[in-house]
Amino acid sequence: MNVEPFSLPLSSPLETAAATIDSREGFLVQVDVDGVTGLGEATPLPGWTESLVDCETALRSVEDPAAALDSGQLDETPAARHGVSLAVLDARARASEQPLYRYLGGEAQVDRVPVNATVGDGPAEATAAAAESAVDAGFRAVKVKVGARAPDEDLRRLEAVRERCPDVELRADANGAWDRSTAEQLLSRFAALDVAFVEQPLPAADLAGHAALRETVGVGVALDEGVVEHGLDAVLEAGAADVVVCKPMALGGVDAARGVAMRARDAGVEPVVTTTVDGAVARAAAVHLAASVPDVRACGLATGDRLAADLREGVATVRAGSAVIPHGKGNIPPS
Numbered sequence: 001m002n003v004e005p006f007s008l009p010l011s012s013p014l015e016t017a018a019a020t021i022d023s024r025e026g027f028l029v030q031v032d033v034d035g036v037t038g039l040g041e042a043t044p045l046p047g048w049t050e051s052l053v054d055c056e057t058a059l060r061s062v063e064d065p066a067a068a069l070d071s072g073q074l075d076e077t078p079a080a081r082h083g084v085s086l087a088v089l090d091a092r093a094r095a096s097e098q099p100l101y102r103y104l105g106g107e108a109q110v111d112r113v114p115v116n117a118t119v120g121d122g123p124a125e126a127t128a129a130a131a132e133s134a135v136d137a138g139f140r141a142v143k144v145k146v147g148a149r150a151p152d153e154d155l156r157r158l159e160a161v162r163e164r165c166p167d168v169e170l171r172a173d174a175n176g177a178w179d180r181s182t183a184e185q186l187l188s189r190f191a192a193l194d195v196a197f198v199e200q201p202l203p204a205a206d207l208a209g210h211a212a213l214r215e216t217v218g219v220g221v222a223l224d225e226g227v228v229e230h231g232l233d234a235v236l237e238a239g240a241a242d243v244v245v246c247k248p249m250a251l252g253g254v255d256a257a258r259g260v261a262m263r264a265r266d267a268g269v270e271p272v273v274t275t276t277v278d279g280a281v282a283r284a285a286a287v288h289l290a291a292s293v294p295d296v297r298a299c300g301l302a303t304g305d306r307l308a309a310d311l312r313e314g315v316a317t318v319r320a321g322s323a324v325i326p327h328g329k330g331n332i333p334p335s
């Protein structure tokens, strides 16, 4: 197995719960499975996965990639597991002459998946203008980051978006910023704006609070951080989500994330797939994963423009609100 480090500059700094970062660093993983080469990507994001150092240690400890996956040796290092499992899946999909999304179990033939635009924090007017330009570019779903400002300001921001974009599917992501009473008041107001769902209105720890919110407000509740922290079973048992966000890098690979997505779907909870602002190899794999989920809702896969340089150009590009599935066998065409 070959492990090669990379560093990709971001086009603007990315704020995470753990730190503000200006590049995405990770490893390309190349494997040989029965004479067929497969390529994977491990791009840890502290706060969501293991650290870069722990990722590299885990990758360099792998002797037999398939055996490492089977033994569970990478289960505590989700980004490393993502890199190795994607490389093995890519090789196996190539050997079976299928695109990755079909090899993962996708039954319908598709060539693109719907994606949402993401609008960051900003004043109401700038937020509405950004949403409007996304709609003009063909996006039918827009996710607005909230929770950084006072609640009444976030309400004004979403009112401004709804006024300018009457038909768009509107979502918000609070990244766990509110307490129960703030969330209850705000989500009740969001219902009047026909907000489809709010991601992580409460801190990830508070599954019971999310379950209670679902009972009282007319807006869907999505869990993102909460799925990674508690696992899907606990989320389903608590009745805490209408929607679950599946991040392959944080969940330990596209195979593991597909398991989460399909089990959620079977339980009546809608999955959406998003990246952790990964390089083109992992982003393309996330597009394949989304394509393997029947009738998937708009996913958070329009993240390639967050990178100022990429592992590969022209892969999993977004056109008119859809991400294009790479052609051919495996994940992406060989370079």
Ligand SMILES: [Mg+2]
Pocket (backbone or CB within 6 Å): 173, 175, 199, 200, 224, 225, 245
């Ligand atoms: Mg989120």
